[in-house]
Amino acid sequence: MKAFMFPGQGAQRVGMGEGLFEAFPQLVAEADAVLGYSIAQLCLEGPMDRLTRTQFTQPALYVVNALTHLRHIRETGERPDFLLGHSVSEYVALFAAGAVDFASGLSMVARRGALMGEASGGGMAAVIGLDADGIAAAIDRNGLRDVFAANYNTPRQIVVSGKREAVVAAEPLFREAGASHYVVLPVSGAFHTPYMEAARAAFAEHLAGLTFKAPEIPVISNVTARPHEAEQLRERMIEQITAPVRWAESIRYLLAKGVTFADVTELGPAGSAVVKPMVKRTELEAGPLDASLLAREEADAAAVAARIAEPEPETARKAPDETPSPRLNGHASFRFSPENLGSRAFCDAFGLAYPYVAGAMYQGIASVALVERMARAGLLGFFGAGGLPMAEVERAILRLRDVLPEGAPYGINFIAHVNRPHLEDELTDLLIRHGVGIIEASAFMEVTPALVRYRAAGLEDQGGGRIAARNRIIAKVSRPDVAAQFLAPAPERLLSKLLASGAITADEANLLRQVPMADAICVEADSGGHTDQGMPFALIPAVLKVRDEAQARFAKFGPIFVGSGGGIGTPEAAAAVFMLGADFIVTGSVNQCTVEAGTSDAVKDLLEGINVHDTAYAPSGEMFELGAKVQVLKKGLFFPARAEKLVSLYRQHESLDEIDPKLRQQIEERYFRRSFDEVFRDVARSYPASEIERAERSPRHRMGLVFRRYFKDTTTWALAGDLDHKVDFQVHCGPALGAFNQWVEGSELASWRTRHVDVIAARLLEGAADVLGRRLSVMIGGGGRTR
Incomplete structure (x- = not known):
């Protein structure tokens, strides 16, 4: 059983319909004639404030959803067994079912949107x-x-x-x-309530001159949560303006009819995943409607329709299918779904459909497109702000606020800056100014003043000892002692300093003393980029113990969560950390090789072909003086070896002049392709004057700045896909991607050009649920091996 679903208001975004309008020029011309303006221009160019006004949103969604449906039929030949549209998109479902033609449906929607758009207060x-x-x-x-x-x-x-x-x-x-x-x-109308009575009455007059045909495919009514009856179609569509949308019950009806999550296709603006995730949530929270109840409803309806004067004696109704689960060695088989994984409380706390997070990848590799795609699937993604100018981070925040529906989950990465704390302060100011409510704190060895300021700005005393945090922190750590710092109140020494400077108020300081600094800890095991090469099997139990102690201490604050990241690229890996007690999982490397990742095609082509042994550890460009390491791609690249060579020279010498002339020439020609002096002149143009003055006084500091430029350039070349420097690409990556590549080999996800972050999330979660079910079935059933 297949169902097509169409999203309603909230799915709109500037750029929607790209590639559609030129494919259906005649219908677009019809739309322009009905509306009196260019629908393509509105959808593709906006502006967003116009596109989000009800009188424009509703026709725009009707056109884009309808054309998306037509293209899907043209490309796949699929025909659904049921159609369902949310609110205004019920008209798209009626068009798809042949109950209205394209122009008539649009005329209805345009009038409906105009009337509803007039609502105020x-x-x-x-x-x-x-x-x-x-x-x-x-x-x-x-x-x-x-x-x-x-x-x-x-x-x-x-x-x-x-x-x-x-x-x-x-x-x-x-x-x-x-x-x-x-x-x-952000709406001005009391939609789907008695307050829309004036709009309902005016719309009834409009529909008086229009006709509906009997639907060729069952369309589920928003008003009744049952298939439309042809003779009552007009009445129901008028009633829809003031009646509540019974979407969850509509889904439960389809579930009872045998439609599963895999059978649902959402047809709306490209990249949107608005209504399909509701199927999973409804399945988890309520399940299908009672089959015997539906059978009685349908029997009664059939009897009335057939005008049965003397109904036959009622025969015994067959009970719903109660076939037991398959059994192994006398024990019931376990069946899991993604909703059984991790913590449902974590999902509710962060507004997610599933306990799955896409971690930030620096320099915007975790892009706006990646975060948006995650959010529309009901998942949390963090924009990779690390290494980007503050103006670029601000543009990303504004873009996310522009394209995402109100309340959709998203976060921004907040990376530690040991040597440049002013960058942390600037980012804090930016996050508070724009109301960013979730951050991923990474690479911190201790809590810093900027993090305390961010936390303070969102604390609220709700009375009765309960304190809520609007600014939430997920801290990525790889040591239990660092986790303990984040699961404790802000350090008193920092509170005193911030109070004295006026950065926080006395009331904020008092609230900070009563809550932990973080809402959740992500235990970061061996991962791409900065890594302490930790083992989840040792770290997760240790951090869970720290969490349990903190939970007892802050009993009125709310649940504190522990997740796991690093090394998760297969269902087996995800299942393992869930079994260890993780409330959620965080993926990283696997998302870098997707359509949405903000890196070059050249890098993605490299990553698509790697195996688990194709990564290595190299010095960190930001902190090589401290011995910090990053995990990077090594297959086909010289970067790991060349980075190690530069750091080795830095440790052995006090200045560039001490390096053997022949070796110096090789490095200048092969690594930098210019002299050290030219590199330093370039560095001098981008660093603060104080840094350059220090370098003039300290030859070793000058050497460090020159070598650090290599690390910066190798990242720039990789992100830009500069093939002249391909062997020097610095690509942060862990072995999880190699494992993922082997898992999807031969499938439709073998090419990165067909990989999307939300699809990967769904496959990993579904696979993990299957692994857990099979393994537990075998273990309970008497042991043995299973695939």
């Missing part, structure tokens, strides 16, 4: 963590006459709607009832 908020009964109880208990449940997206993610001031004021009431998140949405 309304508001909506996404409530996560409460089911329908909990929402209803909170509304009734608090006498919320101006707030209604509007969109039942999943059993525990429901949008409320009503008068704006009432919706905003209701937040503490829903949180008190148990909601983990309450996100006010």
